[in-house]
Amino acid sequence: MAGIIAPSILSADYTNLERDVKLVESAGAEYLHIDVMDGNFVPSISYGPGWVKQLRPETKMVLDVHLMVMNPEKIVDEFADAGADIIGVHVEATPHIHRALQMIKNKGVKAEVVINPGTPVLAIESVLDMVDQVLVMTVNPGFGGQKFLPSAIEKIAQLKAIREELGYNFDIEIDGGVNNETITAAFEAGANVFVAGSYVYDKVDPAAKITTLKDLTK
Numbered sequence: 001m002a003g004i005i006a007p008s009i010l011s012a013d014y015t016n017l018e019r020d021v022k023l024v025e026s027a028g029a030e031y032l033h034i035d036v037m038d039g040n041f042v043p044s045i046s047y048g049p050g051w052v053k054q055l056r057p058e059t060k061m062v063l064d065v066h067l068m069v070m071n072p073e074k075i076v077d078e079f080a081d082a083g084a085d086i087i088g089v090h091v092e093a094t095p096h097i098h099r100a101l102q103m104i105k106n107k108g109v110k111a112e113v114v115i116n117p118g119t120p121v122l123a124i125e126s127v128l129d130m131v132d133q134v135l136v137m138t139v140n141p142g143f144g145g146q147k148f149l150p151s152a153i154e155k156i157a158q159l160k161a162i163r164e165e166l167g168y169n170f171d172i173e174i175d176g177g178v179n180n181e182t183i184t185a186a187f188e189a190g191a192n193v194f195v196a197g198s199y200v201y202d203k204v205d206p207a208a209k210i211t212t213l214k215d216l217t218k
């Protein structure tokens, strides 16, 4: 099965948001990646649940919400009610990662745990039996347009091995610096969901970029 492509709306043109959403949907992107930033866990501030609620009826794509916020357990219910299909919470952002993931699952939403480049797989081993997706950050979170960090490849391979050994079921997503050159090593290591922001939306022809990424992950 081809990889799932998740364009990051962070790099879209906000004065033409509807156009940019429809463009990637008709090009075959299955997920739309939504970067929520609180100005605390990361320096930038982006969107809240009200924004996700408005977006929900505009697309059939899976809304893949990446919460870069401190203490996400305080806000996961609101994002679930807004129509998120997947909610990702950083292990570095809360002392209550198990509770945060349980709250997401209780809402009937897919639960994702996220690790930063400086965090080892060991830090999330005790919650791998309860997640639908693991997001391995391939840049430090907070900004689009950064360079892919190859140290993530080993973590992807570790997660794939744990999943096989223990019979777990999670998808492995990567996020940051994904393009036609960096995607292959991550795909070969075991990633199957690929966030791409600036590669898709900067410069020309987002639809062709999605086709390229899909072709590289067959």
Ligand SMILES: O=C(CO)[C@@H](O)[C@H](O)COP(=O)(O)O
Pocket (backbone or CB within 6 Å): 008, 010, 011, 033, 035, 066, 068, 139, 140, 141, 142, 143, 144, 145, 146, 175, 176, 177, 178, 195, 196, 197, 198, 199
């Ligand atoms: O979560 C983040 C950044 O914190 C990402 O989702 C970026 O939006 C990806 O952008 P590119 O690195 O693909 O430009």
Ligand SMILES: [Co+2]
Pocket (backbone or CB within 6 Å): 008, 033, 034, 035, 066, 175, 195
């Ligand atoms: Co993201």
